[in-house]
Amino acid sequence: MQLESLTLKNFRNYASEKFNYGAGVNVITGGNAQGKTNSAEAVFLLATGFSPRVKKDKQVIRYGESQAEISGQAVSAYGSVKTSLTFFADGKKKISVNEAEVKRVGDLLGNIYAVFFNPGELKLIQESPEDRRRFMDIALSQLNRRYFYSLSKYKKIIIQRNNLLKESDKELILDTLPVWDEQLADYAADVIEGRNEFCSKLAPKAKAAHEAVTGGEESLFVGANEKFKGSREEIKEKFKAALAENTERDMAFGFTSVGPHRDDLKITLNGEDVKSYGSQGQQRTAALSLKLAELEIFKEKFGEYPLLILDDALSELDRSRQKRLLKYIENVQTIITCTHIEEEVFVGTEYKRFEVEKGKIVKES
DSSP: OEEEEEEEEEETTEEEEEEEOOSSEEEEEOSTTSSHHHHHHHHHHHHHSOOSSOSOGGGGBOTTOSEEEEEEEEEETTEEEEEEEEEETTSOEEEEETTEEESOGGGTTTTSOEEEEOGGGGHHHHSOHHHHHHHHHHHHHHHOHHHHHHHHHHHHHHHHHHHHHTOSOHHHHHHHHHHHHHHHHHHHHHHHHHHHHHHHHHHHHHHHHHHHHHTTSSOEEEEEOOOSOSSHHHHHHHHHHHHHHTHHHHHHHTSOOSSGGGOOEEEEETTEEHHHHOOHHHHHHHHHHHHHHHHHHHHHHHSSOOEEEEESOGGGSOHHHHHHHHHHTTTSOEEEEESSOOTTTTTTOOEEEEEEETTEEEEEO
């Protein structure tokens, strides 16, 4: 997969600009608040429909404007594709694939696929299980549209089930719960099966990526909570049984106590919990390794690497790890944002450079 161009109109601090990317490493430099991260955000939006920075789409619209538009032209083993997103001040958005409007974000997924990493991804290690679930969900939604739709349905039913569990009429709960549980188990089976497969691939690939970046100094282990194993139907039946077993508890507390909405990843470094005992540098490298493993999973499925976006990531690594990282991604189209280029780090790496200032490309080489 290669992103050939990105066009921005009234997006963040860009009035109108176009990036024509090279096939290998693309470095976007500039001072703080000049637009480096904004361009990286736009690329990930084209791939997933979601921003890694804000929850409300209208926040990406340039100040004083009524709408913003981003579009990208890409080519892969499956052919050429153009995707575009238009954001409106009322919160609505328009999605187009090859000039044809599509109604759902799910129809955008899988056209341009990308892996995004910035210093904020440290939350993968430091913060709540929700952040680690989000990591899996974003990757899996790009890999498999069915997963995306099943996850969306699962989340909606969990909300409805939890609302039911808060009812004071116990008889009503017991009469209605089986209806919700049958639907919930069906979508949960897709989510659990998808995560089980993803994690089985993630663990060895993250370990290998971590060894490559650290020079084999440390050993990374990633483990998942695979309570429900087996075929899809076996997972479904085991999940239904777990729901039934926990009915009284769920009614007492007013929420669903089992299911993929409570999943987590166990991440250790040299046998120690990296969240509790790892230094910030070790935690950052562990988080990066998860993203590099994601690259390999995409490659395994599609036969080619996705686009890698490294937003202000190099500055957070020491010199030796910077060099090893660049070596690791030498066959991956990559967009790197940084304040300046340290020539020593990039020795032996061919790259295209864009310098941005106040939302404009002022130099391209």
